[in-house]
Amino acid sequence: xxAAVLACDWGTTNLRAWTLDAAGKVVGDRDFPGLxxxxxxxxxxxxxxxxxxxxxxxxxxxxxxxxxxxxSNLGWTLxxxxxxxxGLDDLAQRLKAVEGPDWIRIxxxxxxxxxxxxxxxxxxxxxxxxxxxxxxxxxxxxxxLVCHPGTHAKWxxxxxxxxxxxxxxxxxxxxAVLKTHSVLxxxxxxxxxxxxxxxxxxxGEGDGLAARLFxxxxxxxxxxxxxxxxxxxxxxxxxxxxxxxLPGLLGCRGDEPVSLLGDPQLCGLYxxxxxxxxxxxxxHDGEAAAIAGLFALYxxxxx
Amino acid sequence: xxAAVLACDWGTTNLRAWTLDAAGKVVGDRDFPGLxxxxxxxxxxxxxxxxxxxxxxxxxxxxxxxxxxxxSNLGWTLxxxxxxxxGLDDLAQRLKAVEGPDWIRIxxxxxxxxxxxxxxxxxxxxxxxxxxxxxxxxxxxxxxLVCHPGTHAKWxxxxxxxxxxxxxxxxxxxxAVLKTHSVLxxxxxxxxxxxxxxxxxxxGEGDGLAARLFxxxxxxxxxxxxxxxxxxxxxxxxxxxxxxxLPGLLGCRGDEPVSLLGDPQLCGLYxxxxxxxxxxxxxHDGEAAAIAGLFALYxxxxx
Numbered sequence: 001x002x003a004a005v006l007a008c009d010w011g012t013t014n015l016r017a018w019t020l021d022a023a024g025k026v027v028g029d030r031d032f033p034g035l036x037x038x039x040x041x042x043x044x045x046x047x048x049x050x051x052x053x054x055x056x057x058x059x060x061x062x063x064x065x066x067x068x069x070x071x072s073n074l075g076w077t078l079x080x081x082x083x084x085x086x087g088l089d090d091l092a093q094r095l096k097a098v099e100g101p102d103w104i105r106i107x108x109x110x111x112x113x114x115x116x117x118x119x120x121x122x123x124x125x126x127x128x129x130x131x132x133x134x135x136x137x138x139x140x141x142x143x144x145l146v147c148h149p150g151t152h153a154k155w156x157x158x159x160x161x162x163x164x165x166x167x168x169x170x171x172x173x174x175x176a177v178l179k180t181h182s183v184l185x186x187x188x189x190x191x192x193x194x195x196x197x198x199x200x201x202x203x204g205e206g207d208g209l210a211a212r213l214f215x216x217x218x219x220x221x222x223x224x225x226x227x228x229x230x231x232x233x234x235x236x237x238x239x240x241x242x243x244x245x246l247p248g249l250l251g252c253r254g255d256e257p258v259s260l261l262g263d264p265q266l267c268g269l270y271x272x273x274x275x276x277x278x279x280x281x282x283x284h285d286g287e288a289a290a291i292a293g294l295f296a297l298y299x300x301x302x303x
Numbered sequence: 304x305x306a307a308v309l310a311c312d313w314g315t316t317n318l319r320a321w322t323l324d325a326a327g328k329v330v331g332d333r334d335f336p337g338l339x340x341x342x343x344x345x346x347x348x349x350x351x352x353x354x355x356x357x358x359x360x361x362x363x364x365x366x367x368x369x370x371x372x373x374x375s376n377l378g379w380t381l382x383x384x385x386x387x388x389x390g391l392d393d394l395a396q397r398l399k400a401v402e403g404p405d406w407i408r409i410x411x412x413x414x415x416x417x418x419x420x421x422x423x424x425x426x427x428x429x430x431x432x433x434x435x436x437x438x439x440x441x442x443x444x445x446x447x448l449v450c451h452p453g454t455h456a457k458w459x460x461x462x463x464x465x466x467x468x469x470x471x472x473x474x475x476x477x478x479a480v481l482k483t484h485s486v487l488x489x490x491x492x493x494x495x496x497x498x499x500x501x502x503x504x505x506x507g508e509g510d511g512l513a514a515r516l517f518x519x520x521x522x523x524x525x526x527x528x529x530x531x532x533x534x535x536x537x538x539x540x541x542x543x544x545x546x547x548x549l550p551g552l553l554g555c556r557g558d559e560p561v562s563l564l565g566d567p568q569l570c571g572l573y574x575x576x577x578x579x580x581x582x583x584x585x586x587h588d589g590e591a592a593a594i595a596g597l598f599a600l601y602x603x604x605x606x
Contacts (some may be wrong), residue, residue: 030354111525116505118518119525152517169513173485181480183455200418209512209546210472210541214455215421219473222414222422245511263423287454299321 002167003027006058009287009292010045010070012038012123016287019057022031024295037068037075045076046098060102064231065298067107071096072161076106081121084112085164088130092300101136115167115249125154126163128286131262131293132159133167139259145252146259149239150284151176155246158287169248171242180230184216188228193272195229199236200273205246212237239273255279306330310597311363313348313588314427315341322360327598329544331360345560346389348379349401363405370410370463370559371427376400379409384424387415390465391433395603410496410600418470420550429466431589434596435564436464438529448555449562451589452542452569454479456550470552474545482534482587487519490547491531496575498532502539503576509548515540542576558582565589 003019011017013036019028034265052058066268071079079096095105101111109123125148132146133139140161151172157165178184190196202215219225247254257280261268264285271281305324313319316339322331329584338351357363359360374382382399412426435449436442443464451457454475460468481487493499505518517535520527549556561577561584564569568581 023566038452075330076423114518114521114525115514116507116518118505118522118583120517120521121525129324153513155514167514168517169511170486170517170520171513172482174513174516177480178477182476182483186334202421204419206512207508207510207553208472208545209476210456210477210545211458211470211549212422214471214473215419217473218423219421222424242511242513244395246514249511294345 001025001027003058004064005295005298006054006062006064006219007291007298008053008064008066008070008184009068009124009127009290009294010035010037010066010180011068011073012036014116015053016290017053017057019062020291020295020298022241024292024299025293030056037070038070040074042074045070048099049076060221063103063298063302064140065095065105065107065294065301067127067294071106071109071123081106082108082126084110085112085159085162085168086126087162088134088296089300091126091130092297098117105196105298105301107294110163110166112165120166120168122166124290125156125189127293128261128289129156129158129163129293130296131260131289132284133158133290134296135289135292136171144259146257147243147246147270149260149270150262152248155250157250157252165250167246169242169246171238175235175238178213179233184213184230184234186227186230187230189233192229192232195232196236196269196272197276199233199238200240200276201236202233203240203244203273204235206241209241212241235269236273239269239275241269241278243273243279257281259284261289266303272303304328304330305359308598308601309357309365310594310601311356311369311373311578311592312369312427312597313338313340313369313436314371315339316378318356318439319586319593320356320360322365323594323598324418327595327602329594330556333359336376336417340373342377342564343377346504347378348373352379352583366601366605368398368408368597368604369409370430370597374409374426376522380536382409382411382561384414385411387413387430388462388467389413391437391599392603393553394429394433395600398600398604409603410554410597411467413466420456423469423471423493425457425471428459430594430596430600431564432459432461432466432591433599435459435562435587435596437599438595447562448550448553448559449564450549450573451565452563452573453565456545456549458553460553460555466517469594472549474541478538478541480514481537484511485536487516487533488534489530492532493534493538494550495532495535498535498538499572499575501578502536502541503543503579505536506540506541506543506576507545509544515544539576542572543579546573546576546580546582562587564592568599
């Protein structure tokens with residue numbers, strides 16, 4: 001079937017693009033790892049889209065819908081945040097139109113008060129959440145606790161189909177800087193599940209993280225554990241501390257089931273850390289959710 | 304008065320040396336920032352001591368006592384850990400003699416079971432604690448909670464003059480790697496006390512640190528606070544989370560008074576963070592304590 005819309009998840013480090021038919025089915029796709037907005041000069045996004053992204057996948061003039069950091073002041077044009085609580089219709093009504101003859105729309109991010117009054121923001125994860133909700137109507141009933149792990153993990157509360165609150169945890173970034181720049185540095189892969197489990201056990205209730213982190217050092221210098229285990233232990237410790245604390249910061253009980261949305265492998269680690277605490281979790285592919293969310297917003301806006 | 308002993312606090316990044324008279328009074332001192340053990344090749348410490356450190360301060364053959372990482376396998380020679388609980392006499396009996404005609408002794412570090420069975424270690428802080436205890440006999444009565452802040456902060460429980468347990472928190476290192484390598488990076492000084500206080504307030508009870516850290520970003524991008532405040536806010540947040548959590552990890556109540564021992568400026572920040580939680584603290588100079596501890600150990604061993 002012919003392409004009806006060009007859909008892009010255009011983030012800080014990567015641009016992923018799909019053409020979708022009139023039913024939302026993928027008919028083409030391309031990755032542009034060189035076009036993450038952090039790699040672009042100011043004003044460069046529009047030209048790269050028109051000269052590279054669209055020609056690779058679609059005819060000129062095909063409608064396009066984009067989500068992610070492309071809507072920040074580092075991206076193409078600013079798409080002002082929608083305020084939580086927000087539903088799919090709120091986002092569809094606030095799509096930012098790009099100037100020019102073509103139908104090109106950018107999905108706004110979402111802003112909320114945060115857990116301590118400092119405010120919190122997201123750009124991109126909201127599209128995945130609404131795609132995940134659109135894929136199964138039953139998810140729009142009652143309350144859902146959704147976690148999108150990553151460099152800056154998002155824990156989101158969805159109530160009756162609306163995104164009501166969220167909190168960001170910089171767990172992935174902590175892992176990266178500690179693994180690369182601290183006394184815990186190591187180039188070993190984080191694939192030792194026994195060490196990961198030891199890390200989640202050492203996470204306790206997520207308090208005293210600076211002390212718990214030092215146990216990753218002490219187990220090597222004091223207990224003679226192999227240094228190659230450190231990245232796996234560190235990963236388990238940081239993820240364990242996150243899953244122990246974040247539900248409470250959102251006002252949820254610690255035993256509520258969690259829906260994990262994002263990279264399947266990373267979601268699997270979170271599910272493992274939650275299971276160690278006796279919490280059930282279900283894993284959902286973030287890419288499929290992004291596509292579904294972009295298509296749902298396109299459909300609403302074109303109606 | 305004539306020098307009786309050469310005393311050195313020889314750590315990872317610095318070597319500080321003093322000559323002391325027979326009453327323990329300082330009669331000379333020198334810093335050797337280029338001689339921290341992390342900057343030395345294996346086997347280099349002895350030569351640098353004999354060729355540079357001792358000639359700068361003392362005659363050949365003057366007794367010498369050294370503490371810190373110089374007693375690790377990265378230093379001069381391994382001084383095996385004493386096990387906690389340990390008192391001044393335990394350390395004096397375990398001083399490691401350096402081979403050769405001169406009286407040169409290295410203070411052992413201390414090892415304990417840690418708060419979660421991973422074990423924990425220190426080298427250098429034990430000498431400061433025993434110097435602090437030796438300076439006032441009243442400190443050897445009952446229970447004292449002592450904190451030595453730094454790259455790897457030590458929280459120590461002293462009971463009736465003996466070091467019974469301790470826990471390390473890598474707070475200073477977290478501050479350094481986040482300030483240098485993360486989305487929170489900034490070259491601004493951490494001297495804005497209003498931002499520091501906002502950080503301690505955001506530390507809560509020390510849980511959910513990865514989420515609380517992200518508030519340092521959110522307050523800039525979401526609330527429009529100046530990015531120059533970030534290092535001060537980050538410092539308050541990390542120290543606040545540490546003082547909220549570490550007493551509990553040692554089995555202490557959160558409201559027990561804390562004796563701070565170390566760099567006076569850094570101790571002042573800890574006292575401020577403790578005061579914000581209603582906890583009283585007294586500050587003691589770490590250098591004076593190191594000198595007193597080295598002298599007390601020298602005296603015991605020469606008796």
